[in-house]
Amino acid sequence: MTDPAFVHEMDLPTTPERLWRALTDGRVTRRYWFDRRIESSWSPGAPVRFHDGDADTVTDTGVVLTYDPPRELSYTFRHELAEGAADQPFTRVTFTLTPRPGDRVRLRLVHDRLSGPEEVEGWRKGWTPILDNLREFVAGDARATTTG
Numbered sequence: 001m002t003d004p005a006f007v008h009e010m011d012l013p014t015t016p017e018r019l020w021r022a023l024t025d026g027r028v029t030r031r032y033w034f035d036r037r038i039e040s041s042w043s044p045g046a047p048v049r050f051h052d053g054d055a056d057t058v059t060d061t062g063v064v065l066t067y068d069p070p071r072e073l074s075y076t077f078r079h080e081l082a083e084g085a086a087d088q089p090f091t092r093v094t095f096t097l098t099p100r101p102g103d104r105v106r107l108r109l110v111h112d113r114l115s116g117p118e119e120v121e122g123w124r125k126g127w128t129p130i131l132d133n134l135r136e137f138v139a140g141d142a143r144a145t146t147t148g
Contacts, residue, residue: 005112006123008131011104014138016097019105020070022138023095026051032133036060040075042067048075062090072096077111089113091123107134 012019022028026037030053040048042064050060062076076090096108109131111123 003112004114004116004120005110006114006120006127007108007110008127009106009108010131010135011100011106012135012138013103014105014141015103016070016099016105018141019097019107019138020073022134023073024069032137033130034133040064048077062093065092066094070097 026039029038035053037051040046044064046064048062049058052059060079064075066072066074074094077093078090091113094110098106100106114120
């Protein structure tokens with residue numbers, strides 16, 4: 001039996017390197033991830049922290065599992081602001097980037113180690129606007145690089 005997971009794939013008009021930066025550079029994540037700033041040294045085993053904008057408040061934490069630029073990134077993940085968060089297990093987030101024809105990249109997101117269908121649905125509701133914003137962000141970046 002497989003663990004419940006949220007899985008989403010989309011093709012984006014960008015390069016693997018630009019998309020990789022959008023996933024790993026806190027200055028960029030803030031632009032599409034509702035002002036969340038990701039921070040890590042990105043070595044396997046290193047901590048991953050999400051901050052709320054410029055604040056020192058850590059909203060989410062995890063540990064880098066895989067760092068293979070610009071192909072695969074995975075880390076454990078837990079929202080730290082929820083009541084009882086310290087007692088909750090970490091989930092896992094994996095991004096896989098695959099080059100596609102025509103300067104496009106297929107992004108596959110798998111958020112697994114979830115407890116069941118309700119948690120999958122909760123993450124679907126959480127990830128959908130982030131991924132929509134990411135799509136708009138990289139499309140705008142692609143337009144800027146082709147017209148500028």
